[in-house]
Amino acid sequence: MATSKLQALWNHPAGPKTIHLWALTFKWEITLANVADFSKPPEKLSYPHQIVMTCIGLIWSRYSLVIKPKNWNLFTVNVAMAGTGLYQLSRKI
Secondary structure, three states, X not given: OHHHHHHHHHOOOOOOOOHHHHHHHHHHHHHHHHHHHHHOOXXXXXXXXXXXXXXXXXXXXXXXXXXXXXXXXXXXHHHHHHHHHHHHHHHHO
16 A cells, blocks of 8 residues: 555656656755745845745745646745745835
């Protein structure tokens, strides 16, 4: 049973054999870098950078629910990206 689940994960259209998994892994790193910036003083934050982080997160969150198959990992990372961008913008304002 565990073998069949691992086989299904391995052969999934958004599984580890495709770019759909690994691109998101690196996108998580960008989001975590933004989380690490929470300790920065707000005056050192960049408006354009945080606006882009927020917009990319919102746009791709929507896209991840429209494509087939739905990519929940893509949705999660982009919601996190938009959330960190919005938080940083709220600190800056």
